[in-house]
Amino acid sequence: MIQFDQVTKRYPGSDEALKNISLNINAGEMAFVIGHSGAGKSTLLKLIAAIERPTSGTVLIANQNISKLKTSAIPFMRRRFGLIFQDHKLLYDRNCFENVILPLRINGVAGNEAGKRVRAALDKVGLLHKEKVMPITLSGGEQQRLAIARAVVSRPSILIADEPTGNLDASYAADIMAIFYAFHQVGVTVIVATHDALGMSASQNRVIHLNQGILTTEGHISKGIPNS
Amino acid sequence: MSWFNHHTQAMKLVLARMQGNKTSSLLICLVVAVAMCLPGLFYLGVDNLSTLTNHMQDETEISLFLKLDTSNNTITEIDELLAKNSAIKHYRLVSKEDAWKDLQAKSGADSAVKQLNKNPLPDAFFIQAKSVNPAELEALKTELQNIPNVEHALLNSDWAKRLSTLLQLGKEIIFFIAILLAIALLVIIGNTVRMQILTQKDEIEVSKLMGATSSFIRIPFLYAGIFYGLLGGLLAIFMMAMVIGFFNYSTSQISTLYNSDFRLSLFNGHLLLGIISLATFIGWLGAYLAVTRSIASIKIN
Numbered sequence: 467m468i469q470f471d472q473v474t475k476r477y478p479g480s481d482e483a484l485k486n487i488s489l490n491i492n493a494g495e496m497a498f499v500i501g502h503s504g505a506g507k508s509t510l511l512k513l514i515a516a517i518e519r520p521t522s523g524t525v526l527i528a529n530q531n532i533s534k535l536k537t538s539a540i541p542f543m544r545r546r547f548g549l550i551f552q553d554h555k556l557l558y559d560r561n562c563f564e565n566v567i568l569p570l571r572i573n574g575v576a577g578n579e580a581g582k583r584v585r586a587a588l589d590k591v592g593l594l595h596k597e598k599v600m601p602i603t604l605s606g607g608e609q610q611r612l613a614i615a616r617a618v619v620s621r622p623s624i625l626i627a628d629e630p631t632g633n634l635d636a637s638y639a640a641d642i643m644a645i646f647y648a649f650h651q652v653g654v655t656v657i658v659a660t661h662d663a664l665g666m667s668a669s670q671n672r673v674i675h676l677n678q679g680i681l682t683t684e685g686h687i688s689k690g691i692p693n694s
Numbered sequence: 695m696s697w698f699n700h701h702t703q704a705m706k707l708v709l710a711r712m713q714g715n716k717t718s719s720l721l722i723c724l725v726v727a728v729a730m731c732l733p734g735l736f737y738l739g740v741d742n743l744s745t746l747t748n749h750m751q752d753e754t755e756i757s758l759f760l761k762l763d764t765s766n767n768t769i770t771e772i773d774e775l776l777a778k779n780s781a782i783k784h785y786r787l788v789s790k791e792d793a794w795k796d797l798q799a800k801s802g803a804d805s806a807v808k809q810l811n812k813n814p815l816p817d818a819f820f821i822q823a824k825s826v827n828p829a830e831l832e833a834l835k836t837e838l839q840n841i842p843n844v845e846h847a848l849l850n851s852d853w854a855k856r857l858s859t860l861l862q863l864g865k866e867i868i869f870f871i872a873i874l875l876a877i878a879l880l881v882i883i884g885n886t887v888r889m890q891i892l893t894q895k896d897e898i899e900v901s902k903l904m905g906a907t908s909s910f911i912r913i914p915f916l917y918a919g920i921f922y923g924l925l926g927g928l929l930a931i932f933m934m935a936m937v938i939g940f941f942n943y944s945t946s947q948i949s950t951l952y953n954s955d956f957r958l959s960l961f962n963g964h965l966l967l968g969i970i971s972l973a974t975f976i977g978w979l980g981a982y983l984a985v986t987r988s989i990a991s992i993k994i995n
Contacts, residue, residue: 517903544905555900572906576699620904 467493467624467655468514473523475509483509485679487523491657491672493623496650499659501676507659510676511628514657516543545573548617552629554609556601562588562612563597569620587619588612591645607638614645624655631660704914708921711890719922722886726926726977729879730969731933733872737965738934740868744861756835757848758819762790764843769817772841776819781834785821793818816845828855876976883922883980887915891988898992908989915985916978923977927970 468491475484484506491497499507512518513525516532525532527543535543556565566587570580588594591611593604601609610630617625627646631639650656675683712719760769769787776785788796794813823834831849839847891898898911938959 515903538907541902541905541907541910544903547905549903555896555903557897557900559897568901569904571700571703572901572904572910574697574700576703 467491467495467528468657469524469526470513471524471526473513473520473525475506475513475518476521481679482521483679484513484520484676487681489674489681489684491655493655494650494653495672496646496656497658497672497674499657499674499676500661503661504678505676506679507661507676508628509679510674511626511657511659514624515547515549515626516540545569545620546623548614548620548622548625550610550613550617550625550627550630552632554601554613556609556613556616558600558602561598561600562593562604562615565601565612566616566619569616573620575620583619583621584615587615590618590648591615605638607634607641610634610638610642611645614642618649618654622654624657625649627656627658629659629661700910700913704917707914708917711918712921718886719925722883722922723926723929725882726879726922726973727929727933729875730927730930730973731937733868733875734930734934734965734969735937736868736871737865738938738962740861740864741962741965742959744858744865747858747861756821756823756831756838758821758838758841758844759846759848760817760819761843761845762816764817768843772819772843775841776821779837781823781825781830781837783822783824785819788818788820790815790817876972879973879976880980880983883919883977884984886922887919887981887984888988890918891915891985891992895992898989902992911989912982912985916981919977919979919981919984920974921977922981923974924970926977927973930969930973931966 468489470487470489473484473487474482476482487510499510501507509518513520513532514527516527516535519525519533528546530543532543557568563584566584567580570576570583575583585594585597588597591614593608593611593615596604596608601612604612610633614627614630617627625646630646631642634642646656646658673684674681758772760772769789773787776782790813793815797815821834821838823831825831825834835847835849838844901911
């Protein structure tokens with residue numbers, strides 16, 4: 467599903483954010499990208515989501531080369547992803563329902579069908595009773611759940627979350643992780659970047675460990691928190 | 695269907711935003727209206743005047759004064775000549791006796807005319823040409839001038855011709871003023887839309903992240919430009935109607951004195967349609983230029 471082959475990313479005027487990364491994430495896998503801040507986690511996710519292009523090497527998403535994609539084709543590539551950010555990126559000038567319906571509008575889904583899917587997504591994250599509420603009145607954990615609802619409403623095959631629990635206390639973070647597991651269970655590829663290893667203990671999970679732009683360890687963990 | 699939905703949604707969104715920002719939306723529409731209204735009014739004035747002069751040119755005559763000693767035979771010959779001329783619509787002869795009687799009847803009892811004991815007037819033909827084209831009239835005049843025994847051929851449309859040339863020049867000047875104002879409008883609307891884009895930056899960024907195409911992001915802003923233009927154009931017509939109503943009211947007395955029914959008329963379909971469509975087009979273009987430049991500059995991170 468996602469293939470990196472000797473990928474290097476350098477931002478103008480800075481050192482290499484990623485150095486010579488090769489990895490492969492299969493469809494339906496749940497992968498954690500871990501490492502300290504500045505290790506290149508966000509850059510890795512941005513390369514996957516076609517927000518950035520690699521300086522060298524190839525990134526293949528569903529057998530399409532991101533670097534060779536035309537600018538006009540990138541929006542359609544991005545529709546395969548549901549993106550979740552640490553700062554939620556919610557729109558605070560509209561209510562929860564309107565926030566979640568935005569991807570459907572972009573995908574051209576409208577009318578009753580759109581309404582049903584928005585409510586289904588809100589229901590999955592436990593916010594169905596808050597559809598008319600403005601997001602600013604929600605707690606941090608609820609805002610992140612709303613962002614997840616927005617990310618999954620268009621039924622993407624890949625869910626990418628960058629530090630989704632970064633600002634949350636432990637119990638909220640566990641809620642969020644439980645939701646990601648639920649999507650993984652139904653076959654969605656889930657990629658989560660995190661600097662703490664919270665919630666990774668549950669099952670057989672893929673771990674991609676980055677340290678200063680270099681892939682240090684890669685493999686599966688079965689139990690416990692890896693040493694990082 | 696989804697295309698249609700997207701457009702109606704964009705329109706609703708824009709109208710809601712404009713309602714939320716009534717004052718600034720109204721100001722923009724007002725700017726558009728004033729900029730459209732000025733050349734529109736000038737054009738209307740010039741256009742009305744030139745229909746008036748066209749009307750006068752319809753009435754232009756060529757006066758053909760014969761030499762004083764022309765005999766009746768010669769007059770008959772000239773009469774036949776005129777009858778054969780295909781460029782002439784109709785003509786009439788006023789003999790020097792008739793003209794003399796007419797003049798005496800019109801002038802007062804002790805005017806200078808009464809002091810004359812001899813008729814000073816020549817025989818004259820008054821000719822209406824078929825054409826109103828100044829060049830053709832001029833040619834006809836020269837032709838008639840060359841008939842033997844003709845003392846003088848006078849084309850009395852010369853001043854109307856000059857006026858119509860001036861009005862033509864006026865129209866050209868209005869055209870350039872309109873272009874300048876259109877450019878100013880383009881900049882103003884473009885700037886307004888650019889400001890709106892800045893306030894919607896978050897939404898644009900999020901939409902881009904979710905795979906919105908450029909046209910999806912662009913469409914609401916294009917509608918904003920179109921609405922500004924359209925409402926401004928309608929407002930311009932309303933303002934023109936007010937100005938013209940006021941003008942007609944104050945000139946009606948003068949017109950009556952001159953025994954004329956001259957009134958400025960607003961109902962020039964081409965002009966109204968032109969103002970509305972031009973304003974709408976400028977709104978769209980200004981928004982398009984602004985949005986195309988701005989969208990590219992909004993980076994996602």
